[in-house]
Amino acid sequence: MTVSLADSPLWQNLFGDAEIAALLGDDALVAAMVRVEGELARAQGVVGVIPAEAGNRLAAALEGCRVELSDLAGKTASDGVVVPALLASLRNQIPPELVQYLHWGATSQDVVDTATMVQLRVVSDLLIERAQRLLDRLCDMASEHNQTVMLARTRTQAAMPTTFGAVAAIWGQGILPFQARMLAWQKGACRISLHGAAGTDAAMGVWAPQVRKHFAQALGLADSDSAWHASRDGVASLGAALTLLAGSLGKIGQDAALLAQTEINELKLQGGASSTMPHKSNPVAAEALVTLARTSARLQGALFDAQIHNHQRDGAAWAEEWHSLRQLCVAVGAALNNANAMLKTAKPDTDRMLRNLTDAGEGIFAEAAVFALSRIMPRPDAQSAVKEAIGTDGSMREVLKNAHPEIDWPQVFDPLNAAGRAPDMAREFCALVAPKQRSKSE
Template sequence: MPASPADSVIYRGVFGDPDVAALFTDTAEVRALMLVLGALAKAQAEEGLIPQAGAEAIHRAGMEIQIDPGALAPLTAENGVPIPALVAQFRAEMQAPEHSQYLHWGATSQDIMDTALMLRLRQTLAILGVRLDGTITQLGTLAEAHADLAMPARTYGQIATPTSFGAVVAGWGAPLLRHREKLAGLREAGLCVSLSGAAGTLSVMGEAGPRVRARLASGLGLGDPGASWHSTRDRIADLAGWLCGVSASLGKMGQDVIALAQSGIDEVTLAGGASSTMPQKSNPVGPSVLVAIAAQMAALNSAVAGAGVHGAQRDGAAWFTEWLSLPQMCCLAGRAMAHGETLAAGITPDPDAMARNFGALGLAHAEALSFALARDMPRPEAQALVKSLISQAKATGAPLRELAEKASGHDLAEIFDPARQLGQAPAEARAFAAAAKAI
């Protein structure tokens, strides 16, 4: 297995994401860097900092030249960043020193690399946004179809009171709607160019510097931060936090599905999954991957958060930490969202199993019973009576309803009908379904 299972030919179908991973290859990075260099030259020429002819030559070359990423490795090993090697190769390929001398004019390596990263993050978020919408849509359909399907709610691993399967599904989907809202803000405020020069002052570009930055942002379709952010990494932290949050929400869905599908509960069945030696099993592979990715994302997000403590005006060590973590987070989030959409489309509830799991004794209705009895007696007395009846039911095997009706003299059929004790669960399921349809 490679250091990253996502890069494995064997395991990439489990943990990898070819669409997102394609944005984080060496080739993709070099292409993005060259696009930024070309756009920078164009912006500088528009402000009169470099000749128009030079800018046009650089911009055109940035679109046309092919540079082997491997050729950048030796100098990158020395410098820690690929920009010096890339600029040297770029100039050599241009074969026009009168124009190539203006390449990378007044910028620093971090400007070019952070801006190129933002171009790739924009594409990443576009992919993730489509998948997020697909998952929400699938969950909305599922919630609406089963808004009134009674099942046992579980708290601390034990059966509590009735809820509906649709409400459980809505509980998976509602956080995704909130993540979707946050995504719009990330795109608007988080995706911006970096152009600050060697120490964040843009001194080489003088008074034209802010205007060049604005033109660069406009040319690349990114935001203008209005200031240096070499060592203020809140945008990166916000993005990583969002990726982690979405993965955690999907992991929660995966964890719940594993529990609902386990032997002895059997309240849902899933598409896919198998065992190599036990034909009766249908292993919850997708949900398990969601849980594993959520755990790994929490660790990676911790690294990015720690890297937010950049020293002074630029900090190589903290910056490098982002490199080790953020691309993995993007790829894992992509895989999680793909699994999430597939899972949401492949869940089938089992109403018979849900009804059976309420149990013959009817103990899931104890709370409703205590409130019903409180109409005729003080609630503490009603609670004490219900506890006594529960003990009798467990000791004798007699249904709680039978014992309660004998003790109270009332017909308690409604209290012991799960479908009539769902509270706001169906309404919450339908509200989520409506919100999912509206995206």
């Protein structure tokens, strides 16, 4: 039985991510913990905390160990953490003379936190790659449609002309920072935890820094000079980066759903069927992006709350992270999958965009008219002249043309000209994405 939509057989293809769930699941966590114990022994052997031969033999022996989750479940519930049960299983499988060197100087939280970072390092690489694919697609859309005029809408109302390329660029601007945030997190906060029971290096003493150096290098993680058992900003910062990305994806979904709605119909999306209305095509992927963004925000709230750890270690706040962090990663992975799938087949209807722009009337050029008149009169007078022209029974354009023939009114009322720097914004966004495309192919 499942109670989460992320792993529900009915809903996981929409709200879940099987690939990320497998990378973060219990089997993967246990495998990472076994690897952590092995690399710890090897690093301690290199430094001399334990005999070098024992360290290498123990690491090799652990690679051959097999652990069944069902064997760990009962003791995990009674201990509140899986490590004691795991160690009991491993001790039964390794040579007796090596047992004393297993888990030397570490604490349960060191093992779980480090193993979790091993998992998250792989997941973060995967999310970066998916985000890049999305940026590539948005760049293609921005480039192709940098001069495709359409109606900009502010607070749901017709505002003035823009281009669909600029819309795609704005969507992409919300995705661009994610990769830098994740790379910074990988470099700094994706780190080992190895400071012992109370975070004081009491067991390994002066050898601890060298052990950590070799340990971190073997695992491909950052080193950690200080204990972070009760300092969880690194975890919270990962969640924040993921939640910011989810929010940007939710923005794309919200806009896409609105552009696809019947009365606007400027973006064609592959949709889902209605149970009773054959004509409908519901924007399922777009709606899922909004749902996942809101879900991610709530999960991140729990990670912020879990920063409040008491004393040197806190089982309650620590467990609160477990309830949220993996779910957040899966939600963001699902959102990226939905966004990539949706935009891969999305088709802008350029004819409908132009028709909606025309149907909005001349009012959408009012600001452009004000600034054109401001070249020959004070801006308050220009605003009054435009308001007066709008209030007449005739065409605002004709009224202004007759009153001020010296103005180039065809240019003022040209949609692409009125869109300002929208085409340039699209091109500038693509220029930011292009270096990433080149580095990816090198």
